Amino acid sequence: MKIPLSKPTITKDMVEAAIYALQSEKLVFGESVFKFEEDFAKYIGVKYAISTNSGTSALILAFHAINITNKDKVISPSATFISTISSAMLLGAKPVFAEINLFDYTIDPTHVRALVRRETHIKAIVPVHLYGYPAEMDPIMEIAKERSLYVIEDAAQAHGAKYKGKKVGSIGQIGVFSFYSIKNMTVGGDGGMLVTNDEEIAIIAKKLRDCGRKGKYSHDMLGYVFRLNTINAAIGRVQLRYLDEWNRRRREIAALYDKLLSDIDEVVIPPKPSSTKEPVYHLYVIRLKSKNIRDTLGAWLEAQGIQTLVHYPVSAHLQPILRKLHGFKEGMLPKTEIWSKTVLSLPMFPELKNDQIRYVSEKIHEFFNKNIHINKEWIKRGENWFQKLI
Ligand SMILES: Cc1ncc(COP(=O)(O)O)c(C=O)c1O
Numbered sequence: 001m002k003i004p005l006s007k008p009t010i011t012k013d014m015v016e017a018a019i020y021a022l023q024s025e026k027l028v029f030g031e032s033v034f035k036f037e038e039d040f041a042k043y044i045g046v047k048y049a050i051s052t053n054s055g056t057s058a059l060i061l062a063f064h065a066i067n068i069t070n071k072d073k074v075i076s077p078s079a080t081f082i083s084t085i086s087s088a089m090l091l092g093a094k095p096v097f098a099e100i101n102l103f104d105y106t107i108d109p110t111h112v113r114a115l116v117r118r119e120t121h122i123k124a125i126v127p128v129h130l131y132g133y134p135a136e137m138d139p140i141m142e143i144a145k146e147r148s149l150y151v152i153e154d155a156a157q158a159h160g161a162k163y164k165g166k167k168v169g170s171i172g173q174i175g176v177f178s179f180y181s182i183k184n185m186t187v188g189g190d191g192g193m194l195v196t197n198d199e200e201i202a203i204i205a206k207k208l209r210d211c212g213r214k215g216k217y218s219h220d221m222l223g224y225v226f227r228l229n230t231i232n233a234a235i236g237r238v239q240l241r242y243l244d245e246w247n248r249r250r251r252e253i254a255a256l257y258d259k260l261l262s263d264i265d266e267v268v269i270p271p272k273p274s275s276t277k278e279p280v281y282h283l284y285v286i287r288l289k290s291k292n293i294r295d296t297l298g299a300w301l302e303a304q305g306i307q308t309l310v311h312y313p314v315s316a317h318l319q320p321i322l323r324k325l326h327g328f329k330e331g332m333l334p335k336t337e338i339w340s341k342t343v344l345s346l347p348m349f350p351e352l353k354n355d356q357i358r359y360v361s362e363k364i365h366e367f368f369n370k371n372i373h374i375n376k377e378w379i380k381r382g383e384n385w386f387q388k389l390i
Contacts, residue, residue, distance in 0.1 A: 003356050005307040006182040007349045009246070014238045018188060021234035029210075030230030036237045037193075043160075043240060044167045044175065046195045048202035051228035051236075052209055055156040055178025058192035059087035061226060062152045062174045065194075065204040068093045068123060075115055076126040076154075077107045078317040079336045084128055084154045085316050095326065096122065097317050099335050104271040105130050105285075105343075108335075109139035116147050124150040129158035129168045131311070132184065132250075132282035133271060137163050137171045144172075152176065156192075157282035159184045160247045164276050169195050179232075182349075184247060184282050185239040187232035246350040250281040253352055257284055260361035266293065266368055283311055284348040291341035297367055298344055304363045308344050315340045 021032050033051055041049035052058040068074065070092025076085045078097040085095045096119055099111040107127045116122055125144055127135035135153075144151045151172030155161070159177055161168045169175025177183075179191035194205050204221075207213060212223030228236075251273065258269050268287040273279055288294040298308045315336045317328040330337060346360055 001356065001359055002305045003307060003347045003352070003360065004349075005309050005345060005347050007351060008181055008186050009242070009350060010188070011238070011242075014188065014235050017234040017238045018231050021231045025230050025234070027230055028227060030233070032230050032234035032237060033228055036228075036233040036240070039237055039240055040177075040193055041195060043243070044195050045170045046175070047197045048195065048199070050194045050196075050202060050205045050209060051233060052192040052194065052226045053228055054190045054226075055176060055180060055192035056083040056087055057209070057224065057226035058176040058178070058194040059083055059152075059154070060090060060224070061194050061205045061208050062176055063088045063091050063093065063124070064208055065174070065201045066124060066150050066152075070094075071121060072123040073119055073121050074124045074126060075112055075122060076316075077128055077130075077336070078315040078333050079105055079312075079339050080128045080130060080154065080316055081156070081312060082316050082319055083156075084126055086321075088124070088126075089325075093123070094121075095317070095322065097328075097333055097336075099333055100130075100339060102287075102335050102338065104133050104135075105339055106133060106135035107140070109136055109143065112140060113143055116143055116149070122147070122149060124152055126152050126154055127172070128154040128156075129161055131270065131285050132158045132161050132280035134158065134161050134163035134168050134277045134279065137168075141171065150174070156180075157183065158280055160243050161280040162278040170197070173198055174201060179236060184250070184280055185236070185243045187228065187236035187239070189229075189232050191228050191232050191236060247280040249350040250348065251279070253348060253350075253357060254279075254281045254284055256354060256357050257346065257361065260358065261286065261364060264365065264368055267364065281348055283345045285311065285343050285345050287339075287342045288344060289342070294342050294344050297364070300367050301346075301360070301363055306347060306360055306363060308346060310340075310343060311345050313340055 037049040068091045073094045073096045074088040075096045079100045099108045101108045153172040153175040155169035155175050156178035158168045175195040177193040179187040208223040209226035212219040212221030214220040
C-alpha cells in the first residue's frame with residue numbers, strides 16, 4: 001500500500017470551469033476573479049476579499065496596507081512557515097517571537113502579554129491557526145485593543161475553521177489565506193486571499209496588488225503585481241463549494257486516527273474539536289517523545305509506503321536568514337524548539353480511506369510494540385525531558 005501525505009482533489013467541474021475561463025474570459029482580472037472574491041468574502045463572513053497570487057503576497061499586502069515600516073515590530077509565533085514573519089520583515093519590521101503552547105501549537109497569549117509590556121514599537125500581532133486549529137483569539141484581541149495594535153490572522157492553513165462560531169480570518173482586522181497546492185482548498189496552483197471588514201485597508205490592498213494602479217496608466221501608489229490569474233480563480237470558485245464537505249471528512253478522518261492512536265502512550269494526538277473551536281485539520285500532526293523517536297518513526301512509516309513530513313523541522317527564528325539578521329539562537333523559545341523536533345504529520349486528505357487510516361495506525365502500533373528502532377537510553381532521556389515541559 002502506498003499512502004501519500006496529501007492529495008489535492010481535482011474534479012470534472014473544476015476542469016470545465018478552468019477551460020471555460022481560459023476560452024471565454026480575460027486571462028487577467030476576468031469575471032471569475034471578482035466572483036471568487038465575492039464568494040469567498042461571503043463564506044468567511046467579511047465585507048471584502050482581495051485575491052492574490054499566493055498567501056505570502058497576501059501577507060505582504062496586509063503588512064503594507066497597515067503601513068509597517070522599519071520602525072515597527074511584529075509579534076508572531078516562530079512555530080510557523082517563514083512567510084508569516086518574513087513578509088513583515090521584507091517591509092523592514094523587526095520580528096518579536098512569542099512562544100506557543102504545547103497543547104495546540106498556537107501562540108501563547110500570556111507570553112504575548114509579557115512581550116507587549118516589555119517591547120516598544122510593536123504594531124501588530126499575527127496569530128497563526130496552525131494545522132487548521134484556531135488560535136485562542138479572545139485574549140489576543142483584548143491585548144491588541146488595550147495597546148491599539150493590529151491583529152493579522154494567518155489563516156493560510158485554516159479555511160473554514162471556526163473560533164466561537166466565527167470563521168477564522170474574520171476576527172482580526174485582516175485575515176490571510178493560502179491556496180497552495182496541498183491546502184484545504186487550492187486554485188489549481190499558487191494563490192492567496194486577504195480578507196477584511198475595513199474599507200480603507202481593502203482599497204489600499206486592491207491597489208497594491210495591481211501595481212498601485214488608479215486608472216489604466218495612472219499610478220498613485222508604488223505597488224506589486226500580485227494578481228490571481230482568472231483560470232485559478234475559476235478553479236477556486238468550484239473548490240470553495242466543496243470545502244465544507246472536505247473539511248467534514250477531514251474531521252471524520254481525524255476522529256478515526258484519534259480513536260486508533262489514543263492507546264499509545266508514546267503518541268500525543270492533536271487537540272480535539274471543542275465547544276469553542278472547530279478545527280479543519282489541514283494536517284493531522286502527532287507528537288513523539290523525542291526527535292530520535294520522531295525521525296525513526298517517520299523513516300519506518302516511509303519504509304511501509306506511508307508518506308509523512310515534518311511541519312516544520314526548523315522554526316522561523318532558527319532559519320539561517322533570521323539567525324544572520326538578528327542573531328537568534330537555540331534556547332530562545334524552548335517549547336517551540338521541542339515542537340519542531342518532535343512533531344510528525346500523518347497522511348490527511350479528504351479522499352483518504354478508512355482502511356488506509358487503519359493501516360497507518362497498525363504500522364505505528366507495530367513500531368512501538370516491537371521496539372523496532374528504539375535505543376532504550378534515548379527513551380529514558382526523552383521521557384524525562386518531555387514530561388517536564390508539558
Ligand atoms: C502558516 C502559513 N503562512 C503563510 C503561508 C504562505 O502561503 P503561500 O505558500 O501561498 O505563499 C503558508 C503556506 O505555505 C502557511 O502555511
